[in-house]
Amino acid sequence: MFRRIDAAVLQATDRKVRVTVDGTALECREGDSVAAALFAAGVLACRDTAVSGAARGPYCMMGICYDCLVRIDGRPNQQACMARVRDGMTVERQHGAREVAA
Amino acid sequence: MSIEIATTTCDLLVVGAGPAGLAAATEAAALGLSTVLIDEQPAPGGQIYRAISSTPVQNRAILGEDYWHGLSLLEPFARSGARHLPAATVWSVNTLDAQPGTEGDGDGDTDTDGRAAGFEVAYSVAHPGQDPQAALLHCRHIILATGAQERPFPIPGWTLPGVITAGAAQILLKTSGVVPEGRTVLAGGGPLLYLLAYQYLNAGVKLEAILETTDSAQWRKALPHAWGFLRSPYLGKGLKLLRAVRKAVPIVSGVTALEAIAGAGGQVAELRYQAAGQRHSMAIDQLLLHQGVVPNTNLSRAIGAEHVWNERQDCWEPMVDAWGATSMPHVSIAGDGAGIAGAVAAEHRGRIAAVHAAAALGRIGKATRDGKAASHQAALARATRGREFFEVLYRPLPQFRRPVGDTIVCRCEEATAEQVRHAARIGCQGPNQLKAFLRCGMGPCQGRLCGLTVTELIADEQQRHPRDVGYYRLRFPTKPVTLGEIATLPQTQASRDAVVRFKK
Numbered sequence: 001m002f003r004r005i006d007a008a009v010l011q012a013t014d015r016k017v018r019v020t021v022d023g024t025a026l027e028c029r030e031g032d033s034v035a036a037a038l039f040a041a042g043v044l045a046c047r048d049t050a051v052s053g054a055a056r057g058p059y060c061m062m063g064i065c066y067d068c069l070v071r072i073d074g075r076p077n078q079q080a081c082m083a084r085v086r087d088g089m090t091v092e093r094q095h096g097a098r099e100v101a102a
Numbered sequence: 103m104s105i106e107i108a109t110t111t112c113d114l115l116v117v118g119a120g121p122a123g124l125a126a127a128t129e130a131a132a133l134g135l136s137t138v139l140i141d142e143q144p145a146p147g148g149q150i151y152r153a154i155s156s157t158p159v160q161n162r163a164i165l166g167e168d169y170w171h172g173l174s175l176l177e178p179f180a181r182s183g184a185r186h187l188p189a190a191t192v193w194s195v196n197t198l199d200a201q202p203g204t205e206g207d208g209d210g211d212t213d214t215d216g217r218a219a220g221f222e223v224a225y226s227v228a229h230p231g232q233d234p235q236a237a238l239l240h241c242r243h244i245i246l247a248t249g250a251q252e253r254p255f256p257i258p259g260w261t262l263p264g265v266i267t268a269g270a271a272q273i274l275l276k277t278s279g280v281v282p283e284g285r286t287v288l289a290g291g292g293p294l295l296y297l298l299a300y301q302y303l304n305a306g307v308k309l310e311a312i313l314e315t316t317d318s319a320q321w322r323k324a325l326p327h328a329w330g331f332l333r334s335p336y337l338g339k340g341l342k343l344l345r346a347v348r349k350a351v352p353i354v355s356g357v358t359a360l361e362a363i364a365g366a367g368g369q370v371a372e373l374r375y376q377a378a379g380q381r382h383s384m385a386i387d388q389l390l391l392h393q394g395v396v397p398n399t400n401l402s403r404a405i406g407a408e409h410v411w412n413e414r415q416d417c418w419e420p421m422v423d424a425w426g427a428t429s430m431p432h433v434s435i436a437g438d439g440a441g442i443a444g445a446v447a448a449e450h451r452g453r454i455a456a457v458h459a460a461a462a463l464g465r466i467g468k469a470t471r472d473g474k475a476a477s478h479q480a481a482l483a484r485a486t487r488g489r490e491f492f493e494v495l496y497r498p499l500p501q502f503r504r505p506v507g508d509t510i511v512c513r514c515e516e517a518t519a520e521q522v523r524h525a526a527r528i529g530c531q532g533p534n535q536l537k538a539f540l541r542c543g544m545g546p547c548q549g550r551l552c553g554l555t556v557t558e559l560i561a562d563e564q565q566r567h568p569r570d571v572g573y574y575r576l577r578f579p580t581k582p583v584t585l586g587e588i589a590t591l592p593q594t595q596a597s598r599d600a601v602v603r604f605k606k
Binding site for chain 1: 142144149153156158159164228230231233251252261262263264265266267269270271273274275277278279280281282283284305306307368369387388398513514515516545546547550551581582
């Protein structure tokens with residue numbers, strides 16, 4: 001699990017941003033990456049791989065490993081560590097490879 | 103459907119806004135070069151000074167003075183006149199052919215060496231809530247300051263949720279004040295591992311243990327290099343930091359094997375390790391891995407610069423001269439991307455590369471260049487003193503660079519060590535043919551997390567030197583882009599003709 005360090009050492013001027021993660025409302029700090037917000041909320045896995053379906057989560061946090069891919073506002077393959085939270089943003093776990101529409 | 107962004111024209115493009123890039127852009131602008139700095143992050147700082155202007159961790163004792171030094175780079179850069187394009191990713195660089203009448207930026211200067219007219223660079227800018235927008239930039243000299251990445255650490259279970267790199271954990275701390283809670287273990291070696299432990303101590307974060315993969319034999323090998331280290335600026339700081347960490351955190355030395363095991367929820371729950379010939383197991387909530395940093399070479403390789411194998415650091419690095427110039431005319435590299443030397447060195451390497459760029463573009467003469475570079479060259483020598491000691495001491499053990507069995511090597515395509523080794527045994531010629539065997543290196547990370555391991559595994563199986571095994575051939579786009587993104591590029595009559603020329 002991860003948490004935010006004590007409020008005393010955090011800037012007092014934090015502005016809150018509200019996003020939805022797989023249907024659950026989540027309050028985060030303005031300036032958080034989506035991945036940081038997920039960690040702070042205790043979410044370690046954010047996708048299932050396209051090859052084996054194994055659960056994965058953010059690994060490098062600097063935009064190189066592509067293990068933090070999520071759906072953001074309906075767009076797949078977004079790097080959670082590179083995207084910043086915005087009010088009203090919808091984040092969904094990415095399940096495996098994209099399927100051909102019926 | 104989208105706003106067409108006009109093609110930007112400048113003398114110098116700097117890629118990356120860490121210490122090397124910020125210093126290079128600032129220096130170049132001061133020398134009169136029209137300079138653009140493109141960086142992936144929304145604010146300057148790179149990874150070492152990540153979120154320096156926005157971190158919520160305002161108690162300066164937590165991240166430490168070396169981090170806060172990054173602030174000193176921001177104001178001079180902001181005042182320099184260099185243009186900053188944040189949240190932008192460079193994904194293609196092409197050489198422009200010299201064409202009479204179309205060359206240059208119209209300001210009348212001429213290129214002293216009479217080579218190519220410059221470069222056409224494609225990049226994408228992220229816009230919140232929208233698809234990224236691609237744009238072009240024309241420049242005459244490029245300084246890559248794309249820095250370092252953490253070396254792959256392929257142990258069994260390194261792909262499990264809850265296993266992240268120490269660098270990733272530090273980015274969480276810097277950007278959002280997010281820290282681990284519960285049973286946290288740091289494993290591996292290298293200065294960053296202990297720095298992170300120290301920052302966690304300062305922030306009141308409890309660590310279960312540090313598992314050091316550095317053994318006593320490495321201390322003995324490093325000792326002959328200690329003289330440089332004793333005179334280095336790291337010594338005082340390093341000892342203070344190590345003492346504090348060793349006092350507060352249980353340390354297990356000489357760890358020779360590591361394995362992360364998943365719990366019922368699918369995330370990491372147990373760490374098995376071996377030390378002094380004994381097997382151990384402990385329950386954990388997260389594992390932070392680190393075994394040093396290596397140059398980020400994707401862009402420099404795709405541009406076509408020559409790379410060499412660094413024997414002491416077991417990694418590839420671009421071949422550069424003392425000015426940071428690569429084998430490609432008008433492409434320079436500054437900072438850790440040109441070979442690992444640290445943040446302070448990166449600043450000076452950035453300034454040296456900028457002075458060189460001004461000379462290469464004919465803005466200053468060689469005597470002026472040498473005069474302006476002298477103080478930075480002296481400072482660079484001071485900043486790099488003692489690094490051999492670290493390099494030898496923290497050289498990752500072979501078993502952590504050359505995994506076996508079911509350990510995943512290519513995280514994207516989920517190819518294992520044994521699959522790679524098997525392919526090498528049955529005659530796979532090298533990393534590029536391995537793509538045909540296993541799709542290794544063909545996922546979205548483009549080999550960043552498997553490339554070094556693949557080179558070493560093939561070398562291991564075929565008893566060849568990594569230098570002879572080589573590396574993936576990297577091509578643009580160096581980061582995944584969508585077709586939609588490419589379609590937002592400005593179109594010219596020539597680009598339309600290129601695709602319709604066979605039509606009647």
